[in-house]
């Protein structure tokens with residue numbers, strides 16, 4: 001299984017992601033330019049965290065116009081996995097690949113801390129390695145992580161089991177404690193917490209590994225289907 005990690009001007013978690021994939025999980029991963037126009041040969045795309053285009057206008061609002069995002073849209077339409085972490089989640093909402101938006105934190109402060117999460121859907125291709133309703137700890141680091149959507153969208157997210165992670169303590173004011181959601185089809189996941197920063201004991205948590213292990217098993221099962 002080969003991963004593409006698009007890099008935007010201002011991305012800063014791209015090398016952490018590639019380190020998690022290549023060095024910890026032993027899977028091939030390439031950094032891909034924001035100017036790239038095709039993602040042929042890749043089995044999954046991970047949009048990394050950071051401050052793409054300096055977070056000008058709104059986080060992710062400029063990155064969504066990058067050539068690579070047109071390729072990510074086509075890639076997502078094929079049903080292959082697309083994961084957006086933090087700024088990656090912001091880019092996915094701006095690009096219309098996920099519903100809702102990420103607003104400034106309720107405190108108007110940048111928050112960098114460990115956060116406790118509840119797994120609300122362990123049946124997605126990203127979360128089968130976790131037990132449903134269990135609690136995990138992943139780091140967060142963002143100024144605009146306050147997820148918002150209208151009441152009808154929230155009802156749809158709930159009805160279709162698209163809410164995957166919820167905060168226990170809701171550090172940023174997100175509606176319904178939402179920390180991560182999928183699209184309706186279940187192959188695009190956006191999440192504010194950083195699984196790539198929780199892949200080695202020395203980092204304080206290995207709870208992030210489950211996301212990547214879930215994707216690897218999904219790929220293996222697909223190969224045998």
Ligand SMILES: NC(=O)CC[C@H](N)C(=O)O
Pocket residue numbers: 013048049050051052055059085086087088141142143144145
């Ligand atoms: N770690 C990150 O991806 C930072 C996200 C983002 N640009 C924010 O501060 O909201």
